[in-house]
Amino acid sequence: MNVSPGSCRDTVVLAAVEQAIDKLNKDRVEGYIFGLHRLRNVNQMEHGNVGMVFYLTMDVLETNCHVLSRKTTEACEIRSYADSPVYGQCKAVIYISPRPSVVHLYQYNCVVRPVSRQKVASFCPDCPTYMSVDNDKIQKTAALSVEKFNSKRSQANHFAVLQVTLAQASMAWGILYVVEFTIQETTCSSNTDSSTASLCRLMSCRLAHRGHCKGSFFKVRGSKETVNVNCEVFKRNPQVCSYRPLGTVTILPALGLPMTTPSTTPYVSHQPVGVQGTVNPGVFGMSPPVIVPFPTTVSVQCPAEVQAEDHFVRELFAEDSLFKTAA
Numbered sequence: 001m002n003v004s005p006g007s008c009r010d011t012v013v014l015a016a017v018e019q020a021i022d023k024l025n026k027d028r029v030e031g032y033i034f035g036l037h038r039l040r041n042v043n044q045m046e047h048g049n050v051g052m053v054f055y056l057t058m059d060v061l062e063t064n065c066h067v068l069s070r071k072t073t074e075a076c077e078i079r080s081y082a083d084s085p086v087y088g089q090c091k092a093v094i095y096i097s098p099r100p101s102v103v104h105l106y107q108y109n110c111v112v113r114p115v116s117r118q119k120v121a122s123f124c125p126d127c128p129t130y131m132s133v134d135n136d137k138i139q140k141t142a143a144l145s146v147e148k149f150n151s152k153r154s155q156a157n158h159f160a161v162l163q164v165t166l167a168q169a170s171m172a173w174g175i176l177y178v179v180e181f182t183i184q185e186t187t188c189s190s191n192t193d194s195s196t197a198s199l200c201r202l203m204s205c206r207l208a209h210r211g212h213c214k215g216s217f218f219k220v221r222g223s224k225e226t227v228n229v230n231c232e233v234f235k236r237n238p239q240v241c242s243y244r245p246l247g248t249v250t251i252l253p254a255l256g257l258p259m260t261t262p263s264t265t266p267y268v269s270h271q272p273v274g275v276q277g278t279v280n281p282g283v284f285g286m287s288p289p290v291i292v293p294f295p296t297t298v299s300v301q302c303p304a305e306v307q308a309e310d311h312f313v314r315e316l317f318a319e320d321s322l323f324k325t326a327a
Helices: 011-027 117-123 136-151 194-199 311-319
Strands: 003-005 032-047 051-066 086-097 102-114 157-170 175-189 210-219 226-233 248-251
Touching: 011 032, 011 051, 011 086, 011 102, 032 086, 032 311, 051 102, 086 311, 117 311, 136 157, 136 175, 136 194, 136 210, 136 226, 157 210
Parallel strands: 102 248
Antiparallel strands: 003 032, 032 051, 051 086, 086 102, 157 175, 175 210, 210 226
16 A cells, blocks of 8 residues: 655546546535636555556635536636635545546545635625625525516426525625525425415425526615526436535635634544545455545645636635645
8 A cells, every 4th residue: 555646747647636526526415516726736546457546635616506506617617706706625535447447436525715805805896795694685685586586487386495505795886685595396386476485395305306596686776676586497316315425515714714613514624534434346346445544745746737827816825824735
C-alpha cells in the first residue's frame, strides 16, 4: 500500500477528477451541483496491474443547478458575484480501473461557504445579497411564487414548497426579494383553489415529483407588486427518499462571521478523513483495494493552473486560510 504524490497536470488524474466531481454530485440529495475550479492536490495508490486509488483535494464553486436535476456540471453555470456565489473544497477518494472497467467513489467530504455581503458589495454595490431563508418576507415570496406556478396548471397536481434553498434581497431600485426553493407534488389536483391549497398533503415521497424553482417579488413605491417564477419539475426519483449519501457537505458562515450551527450537516472539521465501509469484491474482479486515511503529503506538481482565472474567485481562495492547505 504505497501511497505517493501525483501530478495535477497528469491527464489520467484529471480524468479521475472529472469522474469524482460527477459521482459526488449525483450522490447528493440536497444543495447545488458543484463545479471544479482547481485540482489542489493528489495522492495515488496502485491496486493490481492497472487499477489506481486517487485521493483528491479539489477547489469547487457552486453552480445554479440543484442536485435533484441530475444534470452534469457542464450543463450548469457557476454562480457569479451577482448571484450569491458559494465556494469551498472537496476531498474525495475514488478507485478507477480500465480492465475490468470500474469507477467507484468511496467517500467525499466537502466544506463550502457563501461569499460575504461585504465582498459582493466591493465588486457590485447594487447586487442582491444573502438573507436568512427563515425571513418572513422570503417565506412570503416563496409562497406567492409557488402559487403563481400552480395557477399555470402545467402539472397534473398541485405543488407545495418543500425547502427554501437560497434567499437574496436588494433595495437598490425598489424592494426586491429573490428566492430559490424545492417543491413537491401534493395529493390535490392542479384545479385546487389557492384558498384551500394549505390543506393539501404532500404525496408520498416515492410517488411524488419534485422540482426546483426561482421566484422573485419586486415593488417600486407607488406601483403594483410583481411576482415572477420559473420552475423545473424533475422525474420521479425514489432514491432520494431514504438514501444515505457516501459523504458530507458542510456549509459554514461567510468569512469573518462567527461559527453557528451549519445549515446542512453537523460540522465536520475539514481535516483528512479515513474511509470506512466494504464493497462487494465482485465489482472489482479481484479483492477491493484497502483504503488508507487521507494522505497529508503535498505534491510538488500541484496545484493545477487555472486558465483565465476570474479575479473575484482568485481573491476568494487567496483570502480564506481554510482552503489554502492543499492536502
